[in-house]
Amino acid sequence: MKRNFVAPNVYIRGTGSYLPETVVPNAHFEKIGSSDEWIFSKLGIKERRIVANGQTTSDLAAEAGRRAIENAGLTTDDIDLILVATATPDRPAPSCACFVQEKLQARKTVAFDVAAVCSGALFTISVGVQYIRSGMYQNVLVIGADTFSNITDWERRDAVFFGDGAGALVLSATDEDKGFVDFVLHSDGKGKEGFSIPAGGSEMPASAETVANKLHTFRMDGKAVYDTAIQVVPECIEEILSKNSLTVDQVDYLIPHQPSIRILQDIARRVGMPFEKVKTNMDKYANTSGGTIPILLDEVHRAGTFSGGDLLLFAAVGAGWTWGTALYKW
Numbered sequence: 001m002k003r004n005f006v007a008p009n010v011y012i013r014g015t016g017s018y019l020p021e022t023v024v025p026n027a028h029f030e031k032i033g034s035s036d037e038w039i040f041s042k043l044g045i046k047e048r049r050i051v052a053n054g055q056t057t058s059d060l061a062a063e064a065g066r067r068a069i070e071n072a073g074l075t076t077d078d079i080d081l082i083l084v085a086t087a088t089p090d091r092p093a094p095s096c097a098c099f100v101q102e103k104l105q106a107r108k109t110v111a112f113d114v115a116a117v118c119s120g121a122l123f124t125i126s127v128g129v130q131y132i133r134s135g136m137y138q139n140v141l142v143i144g145a146d147t148f149s150n151i152t153d154w155e156r157r158d159a160v161f162f163g164d165g166a167g168a169l170v171l172s173a174t175d176e177d178k179g180f181v182d183f184v185l186h187s188d189g190k191g192k193e194g195f196s197i198p199a200g201g202s203e204m205p206a207s208a209e210t211v212a213n214k215l216h217t218f219r220m221d222g223k224a225v226y227d228t229a230i231q232v233v234p235e236c237i238e239e240i241l242s243k244n245s246l247t248v249d250q251v252d253y254l255i256p257h258q259p260s261i262r263i264l265q266d267i268a269r270r271v272g273m274p275f276e277k278v279k280t281n282m283d284k285y286a287n288t289s290g291g292t293i294p295i296l297l298d299e300v301h302r303a304g305t306f307s308g309g310d311l312l313l314f315a316a317v318g319a320g321w322t323w324g325t326a327l328y329k330w
């Protein structure tokens, strides 16, 4: 063990993302009784990306990871740990992270998944940060990747909500005055029926009946998701700000999970944040679950939006329930 160990700061050294090429516009859902007008006005979505036949979650994740490592100016040999946030791994076992490790030929790394569905990326970033702060690892690749097209019943109207995609970030240690300031995370298993995939686990193993009844596709209580999100996320934002003696005016950008544009507008209104500070790309990609925050971060980062000293606020909410916030000094 190191003596007189001072925990380093942990910063985002590089970002990357990968979206599959196939675009599914809202018009696709007219045949199941939805419409572009409803989807765009309620959710803020115009189109989403869907994987090609045979393309897997780890394919998207590995490409996003490769791009983040390159953006960080590192090689796969520099990465100590690969963490993947996903609810749609290539197989229930082994982890999606092991598939990614093989695709990246990152032979020296440790690799495992973290499960927190739509809060997955934020929760996984918090795990990576602890490994670096403890001194155990120097560079951690965090990837959020999902292919919800595989767990969607395309004949139901709630097929409109999600898209496929992956985003990644490389976390590294630094002595400079920048990086993650704090995290506030919460879980409440009482919300487990709000969003779930009923079959395929130990509670209801796969059978001819579960397949016939489409129980391997997601079930979502849209109203419960809405009501929970607009309550717990503002509370969690206020919690992290007050814990750090900050006000909402001091935050430069909110980088949130992308559940729906109306949820984001309600959250911003409840915490008193002008919507111009809220970043969103759900018009193009819909809700990519574990992918949302890293994809959005990559887009905003590569656009050159952030300046040194900017205060970023991350916020996520998802199945479980799970929710959390993080503060980051650029």
Ligand SMILES: CC(C)(COP(=O)(O)OP(=O)(O)OC[C@H]1O[C@@H](n2cnc3c(N)ncnc32)[C@H](O)[C@@H]1OP(=O)(O)O)[C@@H](O)C(=O)NCCC(=O)NCCS
Residues within 6 Å of the ligand: 033, 034, 035, 038, 039, 042, 043, 118, 157, 158, 160, 161, 195, 220, 222, 223, 224, 225, 226, 259, 260, 262, 263, 287, 318, 319
């Ligand atoms: C789903 C959601 C948009 C419903 O909003 P709402 O205003 O409560 O809407 P309602 O359920 O009252 O439905 C309003 C109308 O839209 C219709 N509707 C519902 N889903 C629809 C769809 N996909 N396409 C078209 N119309 C739809 C309903 O039939 C209803 O029609 P009616 O007024 O003629 O009866 C809202 O609850 C929501 O955004 N939830 C969050 C879901 C989410 O973000 N999930 C992702 C994270 S897990």
